Amino acid sequence: MKHIEVRAEHEYKVHIDAHFEGVLHEVSQSHNKVFVVAPQYIVDNYQLEKFLHPLENASLFVVPDGEHQKDISILEKIWQSMGEAGITRSDALVAIGGGATTDLGGFASATWLRGISWYAIPTTLAAMVDASVGGKTGINSQSGKNLIGSFHSPLGVYVDLRFLKTLSDRDFAAGLAEVIKVGFIRDSLILDLLQTHTSIASAREIAEELIFRSVFVKADVVSQDFQESKLREILNYGHTFGHAVEKYGHYEVRHGEAVSIGLVFAAELSGRLLGLKSDVITLHRQLLEQFNLPTSTNLSLPPLMELMRSDKKARGNNLRFIGLNSIGSPHWLENVSAGDIEAVYERIAQ
Ligand SMILES: NC(=O)c1ccc[n+]([C@@H]2O[C@H](COP(=O)([O-])OP(=O)(O)OC[C@H]3O[C@@H](n4cnc5c(N)ncnc54)[C@H](O)[C@@H]3O)[C@@H](O)[C@H]2O)c1
Ligand SMILES: [Zn+2]
Structure with missing residues (x-):
């Protein structure tokens, strides 16, 4: 596996050729609770529920596919669900999906309790080469694309090349x-x-x-x-x-x-x-x-x-x-x- 370091508000690594199941397991071991955000397509085609089920401290929030998920109404539901799951400062969010999901999940983690840790597992080429790296997170609004957002870098980015097969x-x-x-x-x-x-x-x-x-x-x-x-x-x-x-x-x-x-x-x-x-x-x-x-x-x-x-x-x-x-x-x-x-x-x- 190759690593590339990014120096932002903290240092983190982009890991190339990771396996998402192992990453979920590791993240769940290093936090009290883990809140996973993923689009329907990934949940259905990569058996996410099956991998998350044995991890007793993980909960899953399924978002719609595509750009429309970057919307305040979806974010509100995520916040509500994070509240219900009792996500605290020491817990973490994992965003698994394309750039829309890493932007949205990253922004949810930036805004919950003024910022909790998060990890990115990009599943599209656009998200692997661009969206998941660099710490820009956000949603769209009536006034424009990505106008509401925050710089909030993940603790790690894990590129699992196997996702490209279905892209x-x-x-x-x-x-x-x-x-x-x-x-x-x-x-x-x-x-x-x-x-x-x-x-x-x-x-x-x-x-x-x-x-x-x-x-x-x-x-x-x-x-x-x-x-x-x-x-x-x-x-x-x-x-x-x-x-x-x-x-x-x-x-x-x-x-x-x-x-x-x-x-x-x-x-x-x-x-x-x-x-x-x-x-x-x-x-x-x-x-x-x-x-x-x-x-x-x-x-x-x-x-x-x-x-x-x-x-x-x-x-x-x-x-x-x-x-x-x-x-x-x-x-x-x-x-x-x-x-x-x-x-x-x-x-x-x-
Ligand atoms: N934060 C940044 O720095 C940054 C940089 C570039 C782009 N972006 C944002 O990223 C978004 C574009 O990224 P995108 O093209 O990944 O969009 P996307 O997340 O909408 O994904 C495109 C489609 O691919 C599907 N998909 C995801 N993974 C798949 C897989 N492995 N196999 C089959 N289908 C899969 C998704 O469900 C979706 O329907 C835009 O919202 C853009 O603004 C952000
Ligand atoms: Zn771009």
Whole structure:
């Protein structure tokens, strides 16, 4: 098993190639009570109840699948259930699921009794390479995605690669969008690997290496700038436009699919404002399209602009983006004009 250390409000490790049954057992031994949060799909397909049953101090809370679980009404039910289970400061929460579940479970643990310990067991590629690492937890609200949240790092992240076997190609590809993002901002070897593993099936064969490399970069960046004062923003490459697409589509598109369109937008913007070479822009489209990820949009620009302005990364009325000078060299773009955005939008509009 490989480990990667993260230095945040406390140090913790991301363990790659763990077995979730063993992790549940260990966590239940080191806490008085354990409160497990998991989506229906994982409960049904991974016999979670069977593994939890012998652990007498564990209780299970089943959440709906998908983005809709990141809602205040679900969180309220979790709080109520934690109260009924008598969860105290010395107890722990375990979130087993995709990024929506680790965001929600992490936020429940951040808010219960002003913060209890938690562990993340990510079950999608997106959650393994991104959502479960870095300590950002939260839910969505009427005003926007992830606007309510907290920095609250887990005590450990346990990646069990066996979960990927049941992950659909669509969800695997959505996770690859974040991996490709990491390749462009920091680790060009990822881009080399994906130029020789050009199908989803062949990328699945190198999943462990892709996860290790992506988590390594995220852990390094987060360890230097946990609260996102500046450096950590590079992880938002592709996300300003991506979040707007995701919100406009009422979360019907996967986060990674929206980020895929956002990455091409950011690359084209970098071509216009930073002179990013056209072959690098083409490489964005090539790598994303080979995994059937979308690289253009038919959504109209004015509402997307509105959503970008309300994004939590916006400062005042100014639109800010992370751009690229070249592969591995991100650049902060402040005050991007509406004219530049319109011109770049034309290049990705269907
Ligand atoms: N906190 C962060 O830093 C951070 C970073 C990136 C993304 N996120 C969040 O993560 C979420 C996206 O993550 P996601 O794509 O994992 O979403 P998700 O949790 O909604 O999972 C996608 C779908 O896959 C199913 N699923 C989960 N594990 C499975 C498995 N092993 N086999 C088959 N199906 C499985 C889920 O039930 C769900 O229907 C978004 O809410 C995003 O905002 C957070
Ligand atoms: Zn993301």
